[in-house]
Amino acid sequence: MKYVDEFRDGDLAKNIAANIAGEAHAGRAYRLMEFCGGHTHAISRYGLADLLPPNVRMIHGPGCPVCVLPIGRIDQAIRLAREQDVILCTYADTVRVPASANLSLMRAKAGGADVRMIYSTQDALKIARDNPQREVVFLAIGFETTTPPTAVAIRQAAAEGLKNFSILCDHVLTPAAMHAILAVEGGVALDGFVGPAHVSTVIGSKPYEPFADDYHKPVVIAGFEPLDVMQAILMLVRQVNDGRAAVENEFTRAVTREGNLKAQELVAEVFELRDAFEWRGLGSVPHSALKLRPQFAAFDAEQKFKVDYVAVPDNKACECAAILRGQKRPQECKIFGTVCTPENPVGSCMVSSEGACAAHYSYGRFRETA
C-alpha cells in the first residue's frame, strides 16, 4: 500500500540499525521510552528490539488509552448499561477490559446489557437517531486523536437536537501524562522519548517543547511504521551523544509544529480541562483529562444519569501500574502468559494489541526465553 509498505523495508531497517549500533557509545546505556501504544505495537510486531544493541533499551510508556483507564471508569459504563438500560456504545478494545466483580462490558453484554461496538462516533449518532425511545451513551475514551471525533459528534447532536445521546467522557491528555511520568517518585531513568505519532498530527510538536527545555529530555516524534521508529531511535541516540535535548520531528509527512488547528478549535469549543483525573498506574493527575463545557451539559452522561466515579484498586497480582510507569516489564509480572493471556486478560495491558503485555505476549514472548 502506498506510503505504508515503503516504510517497512527490511533492508533499510538493517541499515538504520547498523547506524545505531555504530553511533551508540558502548560504555553508556540509552533508555528510551516510547510513550505511544502504537509504537509499542510496531516495536513488538517487527521485532525492532532485536535490531538494537543491548545498551539501547526501549521502555514502554502509558500511551494506550485502554491500558490507562482505571477499573472504576469501566464499572461506571457497566452500571449504566445494566441498571439504567441504556444502549452503551464503545470502541472495540474497551469491551474486554476487566472490571469489578469479574465483569467486563463484554460479559455484561452476554448477561443481557445492550453494549454495542462501534467504529466511529458517527455510528453512535446513527444508533441514537434510529432508537429515539432509548438512551444512547457513548463511552468516549482516548487521547488527542479520538477527542476531535467526539467533539464533532457532540456538535452534531446539539445541532440536530438529539436528546437521547450523551457521552461518558474519559478523554485524556498526552503531555500531562508525560509530566506525570517524569514526576514519578523514585523516577524512571529516561534518556528520551519517542514522541506520539497520531496524537501529534492533532496537537503538533510544540506541546513537547517543555520536556526538552525544562526537563532536558530529547523528544523525537515518530510515525508508526518500523522505519520511522528506527530512525527516531537513531535521532535520539545522536541527541544523547551530543548532550542535546530538543524536540525533533521524524514524522514531517503528517506532523507540523502547530498541529491541526481546526481539530484543536473544535475540541476547545466542546471540552474544558478537568481539575484532576485518575489514571491507572499514575494515580490522580492534575489537568490531565477533559470534560464537556457547561453549555453541553445535556450530553454529559455522568450528570444526566448521576453515575459517579468510584475508585477501585487493581487486581493484586497485576503489575500493570508499574508497567505503565515504565518501572517493570511484562515478563516481570508473575501471572504473565499463564493466568493472564489475551484470551483471558487479568489486567488492562493484556487487552489491546497496543498494550505492553499483549504486544509482548503476541510477538516477543519466545525471544526472552532464548
Added chain:
Amino acid sequence: MCLAIPARIEELTTPGNAIVNLGGVRKEISLALVDDAAVGEYVIVHVGYALQKLDQEEAERTLQLFAEMGQLDELREELTGGAA
C-alpha cells in the same frame, strides 16, 4: 485503538465525507477535521475521520533520508573493507 493508516481519497461524497481506499477496501470517512481535501490526496484515517492530510513531498523526503543512509553505510563498508 490508536492505530491509523494513510489512505487515498477516491471520491468526495456528501458534503464533508469521502470514500477512501484502505488497502483495497473502500470506506466512507468524515472530512470534518481537515480543510479542502481533494481526490488523489492521502489522509491519515482514525476511527472514521481524516485526522490530517499526508504531505507527499515530505513523505518522499523521509524515504530519501532512509535511502541516503543506506548509501552512507555502503560507503562506510567500502572504507572499512566490509567490516562495518
